[in-house]
Amino acid sequence: MGSIEKLSQHLTSYLEPHQIDLVKRSYYYAEQAHEGQRRRSGEPYVTHPLSVASILSEMHMDHQSLMAAMLHDVIEDTAINKSALSTQFGETVADLVDGVSKLTQIEFESQAEKEAENFRKMTLAMAKDIRVILVKLSDRLHNMRTLGALRPEKKRRIARQTLEIYAPIAARLGMNDIRMELEDLCFQAIYPMRFRRLAAALKSVRGNRKEIVETIQTAIGNRLDRDIIDAAVIGREKHLYSIYQKMRSKKKSFKEIMDVYAFRITVNSVDACYRALGSIHNLFKPIPGEFKDYIAIPKVNGYQSLHTVLVGLNGIPIEVQIRTDEMDGMANQGIAAHWLYKADEELDDGDHIGHARARKWVQDLLEIQQQAGNSLEFIENAKIDLFPDEVYVFTPKGKIVELPAGATAVDFAYAVHTDVGDHCIACRINDRMAPLSRQLQSGERVKIITSEVAEPNPNWLNFVISGKARAAIRHFMKNQRHSESVQLGARLLEQALSPNQLSIEALSDEQTQLLLAQCNLPTMDKLLEEIGLGKRSAMSVVNFVTAENSIKGKSANYAPLVIDNSDGMVISFARCCHPIPGDTVAAHASSGKGLVVHQEGCRNLAEIRNKKPDSISSITWADHVQGEFPVALKVEVASERGIIASMATRISEQGAGIEKIQVNERDAQNMVVQLTLNVANRKHLANIMRRIRVLRSVVRVNRNKN
Structure with missing residues (x-):
């Protein structure tokens, strides 16, 4: 001590x-x-x-x-x-x-x-x-x-x-x-037991390795002296945890890992690094594809070095790192290297590559923190960004962008700027169009194509891996969900108030404050969001406002809610009956999901209507509804070669997409094909069913309604 x-x-x-x-x-x-x-x-x-x-x-x-x-x-x-x-x-x-x-x-x-x-x-x-x-x-x-x-x-x-x-x-x-x-x-x-065994094994092989290490070290030192390169050569020993990790990840034995000999060469200038590299490549043969230049392109943390793997005497693999003394200090102590503060002076981050990159990382963390919903989500995103492996890609102007290994074009877009990520619609990789989900490789040039009207797609969460991208997409979705919930909540509350000749705007400040106190909520927006998400019934809220403290039953003089598109975070379409534009529909409020739309004749809706009549809302389709809606079809066919392909062609000709297809053989001559299609409305569906029905092998086509 x-x-x-x-x-x-x-x-x-x-x-x-x-x-x-x-x-x-x-x-x-x-x-x-x-x-x-x-x-x-x-x-x-x-x-x-x-x-x-x-x-x-x-x-x-x-x-x-x-x-x-x-x-x-x-x-x-x-x-x-x-x-x-x-x-x-x-x-x-x-x-x-x-x-x-x-x-x-x-x-x-x-x-x-x-x-x-x-x-x-x-x-x-x-x-x-x-x-x-x-x-x-x-x-x-x-x-x-x-x-x-x-x-x-x-x-x-x-x-x-x-x-x-x-x-x-x-x-x-x-x-x-x-x-x-x-x-x-x-x-x-x-793992105390594993640690002790590995430490003992390392100690026992150290003696046997000493002679080989000294032989290789002397050979490298002599070659560098001959080429008049002033350098220090030291044998590098892997630490226990890295040996253990390599044994696990590469499924190698302790002996296989210890068969590789590692050396570090430190010189006094960048020029000497490259000359030393040429010198040792003349001494031992380099293994193709194993050379990495972290001097020209430093790692995310500012680490700089040349890495190469050689084949030594008797085929012994030799890993070599070559760097300057300053780079060596940076490699071992990172941003703490050269941290000699002068009295009351600020250190300029631009003075040292490590400080600039550390500051950039902390700023990215701060952005993730601001967009995270809570501390657990923040730490989950921060951990993703602590992955040690990275890829290096180029912007169209040649600037290098560092990303975690496995990153996609969307990760790249968010790394450039959050606005670029939010509005990206496509990408070009090495001047060729490529999917946004394609994983990037080091050295590729990436150009992002944006549109002012584009918005983040929730499906991106299935493939983005950087913490910054995940946090930004989730942040957008939360804001979108909040605004949609508030709008839907306002429509539902207006609908429930209308039989009493009331509206939200007509409520007095006193009524509003009393209502919020009864619901134990801070703002009207919060109340409308809860109604929109189905956490609170609009009818129960109306009961607080009306003088009689009860609703006498729904009047027919209010306008139903209108569905104008298939996209939305708080209006969803039931998978049990697959409602599509043109069907007679009704909706029920489901906690956390908002409104779930069913066909009027759906058995599940009838059950909910019996148990929770207050949760049912009147709803209708707009005159022109945008988007595609899933619908289930059951097609009975006589078994015939190519019948599935013929059906798929007919469906495709009508401009519909097939989401799912399942074939069940009824017997040797007949089978049942279950299809889930994406259609625009009932008329579109009728055209598709008509085109399928005229196929010679088709016996019957029905729409599955439950």
């Missing part, structure tokens, strides 16, 4: 004396605040914030980050509040501490909701100051190092959360050293 004096001594290497004094003052303040508190291990609590600050000092973080690390549990675990910290240490440090602190005053329904809401709070703080996440990662790293005193189930819960969120965040910010240590500690906590 370190001490404040030891830490202070280390800080003299890069901080000013007055900054070190501020760090020491924050330590003594925390020591006093946590007095009497102990960790599960029995140590004084203040050892934890001191250790967190020490981790940050190894990354050469600024004095304000170290002060926040010392004080990071003060708001959460003691009686001291944010304003007291602000008075003592300034607003910046208080904001950092508050950003790292968990929400303790609010009661949550579940542990998952609590964790998600805490993550949402931290994201908002990160958007103001990226150092919040660096303090949080250091806090989590020390907690993982000292998990020993906790119960096994709590150990596993904390480790799983770390593996799902904090290790990927460290990877996203390019902090490879912290990511690897977090992953190994999580692996040890979740």
Whole structure:
């Protein structure tokens, strides 16, 4: 365990004396605040914030980050509040501490909701100051190092959360050293037996590998010296969790994974990186397709390096990474590299590729957060965006856009801008028209075609994978559903009020307030939305308004609701009877779905009318209804070669689409074909049935009504 004096001594290497004094003052303040508190291990609590600050000092973080690390549990675990910290240490440090602190005053329904809401709070703080996440990662790293005193189930819960969120965040910010240590500690906590066995196996093969590693290292070093390239060559060892993951995902044995030898070459310039690559490609044969240039196109987190795989002596595969010393620092410490804050000066994100990309990622997180319905949806979308694999595609002007592996043109459109995503209708990939759902490959050029009248399609959720795209589509659907529900609710309430010669506009302020109080709702919009979604009956609302507190039965002098198209989020068409324009119809309010339209003669509707007469609404078709409606047909035919193809041709000639087809053999000579078609109205259906009926093999054509 370190001490404040030891830490202070280390800080003299890069901080000013007055900054070190501020760090020491924050330590003594925390020591006093946590007095009497102990960790599960029995140590004084203040050892934890001191250790967190020490981790940050190894990354050469600024004095304000170290002060926040010392004080990071003060708001959460003691009686001291944010304003007291602000008075003592300034607003910046208080904001950092508050950003790292968990929400303790609010009661949550579940542990998952609590964790998600805490993550949402931290994201908002990160958007103001990226150092919040660096303090949080250091806090989590020390907690993982000292998990020993906790119960096994709590150990596993904390480790799983770390593996799902904090290790990927460290990877996203390019902090490879912290990511690897977090992953190994999580692996040890979740699978202690597997960890021990793998660690023992790694230790036993290390000795056997030493000679081969030294031979290859010497050969590479000699070739680089011969070509006058100043470089350091070191053998790289995979960490335990990555070995375990490769064994699982690639279905390989430990021996197969350990048969690959990895080396890192560090040089002093970008030019030397490419010269070193040519040098080792002359020494050992490269494997085609295994070369990656992350210097020309850096990874999302700012990581830069050349990757190649070679075939060494006796066919041994050799993985090589080549990069500059600066890139190496960035690869290991990410945005924490070069974070030497000058007194009271802001670091310009444009000064370093890692900072600019980290800021862009946090801004994307913020946008996802604003569009998410709740914290659980937000964390689900955020986790998607923490996937480590990515593809790189180009805009028509040559700008590179990074996307998660498996992303589609719609993900690309939302990555360019939310408005582009919302209005996209088609795409060109490498100058050829392609489906919006096609997965993109690295190096492709993508052009999005937009239309001002286009809107996001809910079906896109079946194939988009980026968090930003999913959040934006869901956000649009919620707003659309809300406005449609309010409109439908207003129409239903007007319809129910009309027998009493009342309307929504005619209600007095007093009546409206009384109505909202009775329904326990804040606004009229909220009440109309509940009626539109079928959560509340329009009739029951009318009962509150009428003086007699009852409805005397429906009068015939009000206009029924009108259906003018097949699209809509709060009016749907029953699958039991498949109503289409021209049918006599009625509708019932279904909780959460809005209005469900049935044919008047439907058995299910009759049952609902008996049980809940108040939920039935009068409804009719507009003179010109747009869209296509599903309808079910039953066709009895004599078995004959090609009869299904003939039917499909006749249907297609009439401009109808076949949604579903099912063939049941009745006996050797006869079969029944069940069809679900998309038609415009009854007249369209009649034409189709007439065209099918004249086929020689068709015995009977009926429409299925229930």
